[in-house]
Amino acid sequence: MESADLGYSPSAEASSKSSLRPRSPAADDKERHIHIRFLVSNTAAGSIIGKGGATISEFQSRSGARIQLSRNHEFFPGTSDRIIMISGGFNEIIKAMELILEKLLNEDEDHHDVDTRTKVRIIVPNTSCGAIIGKGGSTIKAFIEESQADIKISPQDNTYPGFSDRLVTITGSLEEQMRAIFLIMTKLLEDSHYPQSMNSPFPYGGANLSGFPAASVGYVVPSVPYNSGNYATNGGGKNSSNKGASGRSPASVNDSQGTSVTFGVADEHIGAVVGRGGRNIMEITQISGAKVKISDRGDFMSGTCDRKVTITGSPEAVRTAEALILQRVSANADREEIEHVRMEKTAP
Template sequence: MWERRTHARILVSDADAGCIIGKAGYDIHAMEARSGAHIKLSGRGRPLPGTDRRVVLVSGLFRTVMDAAELVLEKLFYLGDQVIDAEATVVLVVPDACCGALIGKGGEVIKSLAEESNAGITVSPYDICYGFHDRLVTITGHLDNQLQAIFLILSELLDDVRYSSSVASLSFPSSSVRYGGDGQDEHVERYHSRPDTPVRSPDYDSHVQGTLTMGVADEYVGAVIGYGGRTIQEIERVTGVQIKIVKGEFIPGTNEREVVISGTREAVDAAEAMIMQRVSDATKGRRRQQGGGGGDRRPVKEVE
């Protein structure tokens, strides 16, 4: 588990972002060097839509992401050896599609995570999304409890292909999500595409034409295409989108291929869900063939 790739998105204020970056970027580079993870921030004046906070994206191997998360939170909790706020609030950004499994039937999963970590964990309402179909997971408690909660949450999301693939289309300062109702090739930043409006607000227009680029692991591209291209053609027929899979090139730093989906927002969302389901089915089938399962979870305190 510790050698698998994952990511975490953490909301921070402008002031906290400055503390994380440090003078001339010294602090953020030092945290990357110590943890081995990649750490990026959304630009100044470009908060996650629906909030006034910037996004810290931490990505890499699970163990490096946890190490980096600890370093980032220490920046928010401590000034040198002095405690700034013993019970500061940490907010994670999680794709809406992943939140159902994270909450569990009747809230069973989220309650068990809160009890195990001894932290408060709440998920924002399902009918209000932020950014690009995201929800907010708020964690309260002491630093150690919050780190344990982050560890447990990322563990739950580790096998969710919708979560792992979502990082492929995240980029700062800009991303591969483009929307131009008149067909213009306007490169719109993912976290600034609708600056003041949660995606599911009354102003959300599901008929706006757009393009979404997502990543699919190379080993599962065949499952998306299907025999003779039948699966991908069926997805296009049912949703009305156009799908292009970039050949011969991986997304930098990954073993994933770019899958470009074009159509109305509503159609793109439907096609993305169908592709994710195909990948999820293929993943489960491979695990059954291998007779494998995940390793045991280790507590955060063992992450050095």
């Protein structure tokens, strides 16, 4: 199917900006194998897969594109969203995007979400963002005017060494989003820095996320109540919901760093928080979006033998990271308690 048939080719009204607008892909370019990646929630991913894979199979058959999802424990760094990758020719990708976004929009309407201006977040390498932005922002401004969608590019995130992807957020109706995607994909097709293919939707296996060795990550944020008061003292007692955590300092607010909280975790539980090779702490920082710093050995909270745990980020990110850490501590304390009972039972 030709892109013009989809109704997303640039409109005639923008002919005066033809120098800023990407040309419609030539026939040879349309046949080139390329890809696009974007984010979806776990719930949306399930909807796209469908029962027994029926929906994703149908979308692949109708579009001619290949549609892959990252595994349910593979999230885009700093989010709890999975990654969809669509591979194929230009028109095949446009058609598959339309099918997926239309499916998600219809499901929102079924849940009585009447807002037709939704968001889609596309993953673009930092090296290709310049082509979308253009000199002095000229290209992205033209794309916004052409599509009537709101297009924003996230700043480069230096939190994760070796990670160089950015998010292009497109907000608008389905028609507006598809016009914007058409324009962006046409520009990326012309960009020599944009990789034509990828082996996996989740290529971050070798990235040094959060300063720890890479590992497959993924975690459902637990429903742990957030307590703004002080935690129980070290050890917590059998009925404490925060075993192994000590007093939490009041949150401080810094305009440049966001909210910061510091509390103590018993030295014996730090291993459970960090995890093998830093796996657990990497999960926590990735899911919450907060930065977590643990004091060095011997650097304790005043008057205790608890290591200092400092969380910095937005209030929501801090709350999420705090809940995840406390869950790790509590689970480890419970495990040690069970092991202690077993040892008592087996003792002569």
